[in-house]
Amino acid sequence: MARKDEYVKKTEKLIEPILAENNFELYDLEFVKEAGTWYLRAYIDKEGGITIDDCELVSRRLSDLLDEKDFIDESYILEVSSPGLGRQLKKDKHFDKSIGQEVEVKLYKPIDKKKEWVGILKGYNADALTIETKEHGDMEIPRKDIAMVKLTFDF
Numbered sequence: 001m002a003r004k005d006e007y008v009k010k011t012e013k014l015i016e017p018i019l020a021e022n023n024f025e026l027y028d029l030e031f032v033k034e035a036g037t038w039y040l041r042a043y044i045d046k047e048g049g050i051t052i053d054d055c056e057l058v059s060r061r062l063s064d065l066l067d068e069k070d071f072i073d074e075s076y077i078l079e080v081s082s083p084g085l086g087r088q089l090k091k092d093k094h095f096d097k098s099i100g101q102e103v104e105v106k107l108y109k110p111i112d113k114k115k116e117w118v119g120i121l122k123g124y125n126a127d128a129l130t131i132e133t134k135e136h137g138d139m140e141i142p143r144k145d146i147a148m149v150k151l152t153f154d155f
Contacts, residue, residue, distance in 0.1 A: 007071070011031075014066065014069065025044065029043070031076070038074045040078050042080045059078060101120065104117070104150050105118075105119075107147060111141065117141070119131030128143055129141050
C-alpha cells in the first residue's frame, strides 16, 4: 500500500467517530501534493449541508488527534470542507446518490470530437457510466476514458 493511501486509511479511522457523533458523513478524504505542498483534505457532508462551524469543529478535533498520533511524516496542510455544489463523483456511493441528476463528464479523449458531456446520470457499473444527453439520448461512456465526473449546478 502506498504511503499516502496508508495516511488516508489511518485518518479515516480518526475522523469517523467525530463525524458519527455529529451526524456528519465523510464524502471523501485525500492526501495530495499540489505545487510542492502536501494537503490532507477531508470533505464532509450532512443532510441540509455543511456549515463553516461544522468544518471548524471537525478540523480542530481531527487536528488534535493527528498531532497526538503523529503518523504522517511529511509536512502538510489540513483542510476540512464541504464537497460543494459541483462536487466530484468518485465512489459508488456518490454515483448511487446522484442517479437522476445532471452531471458533467470530462474525458481523456474525445467522443464525437467532444471531451466534455453534460447529461442526466442514468446508471453506472464497473466499466461505464450511462448518461442521457440532448444530442445523443442515452450514451454509455467507458470509465477508463473518464477524467472526472461532477454534479452541475445552476444559480
